Amino acid sequence: MSLQFRLGFNDQKVVEDFLSRGPAATTAIVLDPKAGARQRPAVEAAAAGGVDVFWDPGTELLSYEGYGLEKFPMWSGAPYDLPQLATSLPARAELVDRTIATHPEGVTRVTAPHFFVNSPRSAALNIDLAEATVSQADRPVRAVLAIKNSYAKSAAGDLAAWYRASGVRQIELQLSPFGSEDESLRKIVDGFAVAQAFTDAGLHVTLGHSGNLGQVAVALGHASAYSVGVGMLERNNHALQVNRRSKPPKERTDEDTGGGPQAGVYLPALAYTATPSTALKLMQHSDLRVRIGCRVGRCGTNVRGPLLDPREHYLHSRDTEMARMMEQPAGWRSTAELERLRRALILRNRINRDYVAEGDPPLKTRTLDGLIEDIERVQAAS
Template structure:
């Protein structure tokens, strides 16, 4: 059980150094699709610490133009047609072979090709691709399932059973769109029900790219792991990703600042507020002596010598702060974990509301609390049901 970190293209040295200390709470890393061949040292540090190493083939992005994977055999000259793949077993066999071949030798399990599940047909296609990968590679396979958030729970339960019958035992489940700070309790409960359906089928489940929602799912036992990026990727929105990749890339800003161009930039994680914000906003909070210790609240690694540690080293801070939260959670007996999350989220909500009242920057956004409210309401309901 634990947290999984999804590496970006420039994260490998930071992750290698972090994992060399054998931190608790970390169960896996996922190598970057385009930069995996340069991330072997990080993978070796992970394996030395008994941390799993995965590779994300990102085939769900290859059904539309704009996402190129040069040098990888399964990079298509034209986008994949999932309907054609569903009809053509030879094309499926070729895709599986090419994706397996593209995996670096230093991963601990292979990830089958997969596509966004909107309906029964794409669900069945993904199960077939996973089963073919199992036959091609052997038992060390972890499937990725990217589901629409409107996928019925009953259908998810049947899909989970199909994966189990196909030989899968480990899956990452990403629900789209889900995450961020504006989720209602109905959507949170539906997501937890889907994760529980996969767990009930006998699968070890990772709540993919899920931030606070994933950490609560872990605490409540709906998932055995959850994943995030490093200062980013705390939510899933497949449609938005496809829309962005179709647009021409943004040029870097003329003033050379890190915000606003040239791709995503790792934000600053504020443990006290349970929130990742932009570097500009985070640095502003950390410079305010009234709230800096409550907002940052980290004394690990480089943060031990400076309250500005989260701003000075956002990625290093994100790694050790997130891992420490999960380690604390998993060190506690399972019945206590929901209470630990209630305490963490309640403090975070109070701090966000205080900032909104007294310390909000003139040009800064109001810190939202809807997702926190939804998570706290769901935890309360689940605890009542268990004691009824």
């Protein structure tokens, strides 16, 4: 049971410092597809702390036209031709060789090249690539399965068996779309069932980009780990990622500060990652600040708390929360999660009633409601 963080382009320093302090529940980091070579400081800190280091080749984004693709080390000058890969053994062998060779120094597991799965043919291509990587790599191999929800639901058992037969023992499952604050109970139950099918097949399953859903999945035993970014990547939507890269980047202005998307501010008491502007509005209420603030490190010595450095705060608060859950005996973990989510739901509802300014959107509660109902259902059945 563990937590994994995927680094953004400029996260190496804050992650290096975090790992140097000895995290309690973090067992792996995933280097950025474009910045693996420059994230050496984080790699060295991970090695010193016994934390695994993975790298994402990003190949699932490179089979589409788009902007900025040349910045990916795995870019070959043109989008990958999936029908050609599916019918050409030499083309697949070349892709596997290149993927293995491109992994940055210090990576402890090789990640097989992978593409988005939405059909039996695309699934077969990914499994073949994973099996070829297992046979050629000099280190253990992990697979990434980015997959459309509807296909995953119908094919989970077969896919899990095929990945197991390929020699893969560790897989990151990225359901799409999945993980927002507006998921239905049905979608949550279906997603957890997919993860359980892979776990039942004997695979170490990481529920990728999954935030609250990932932590609950681990508590219920559906997955062994879950992954998030550093203040982001708590949900997965493959179509949205592709659509963003299909548009030209916005022109920079003199007012731009750069740095890409902003990290969200995680508020553990709400089980919620807020935008910086929303977090600031909430923290301005003194009676709310004492409920949703943080008392760890620098956060505990300044009234602005998590707003000082959202990424540093995100790392230590997520890690601490996961560690507390892991400290519980296995049979108690679902109850601990149920209590955490119930407290968060009560507080979100109170904020929506008493603190949300007119014209501002309320905090969503649908996913929390669904998670609470699912845990109660599992407990009743057992």
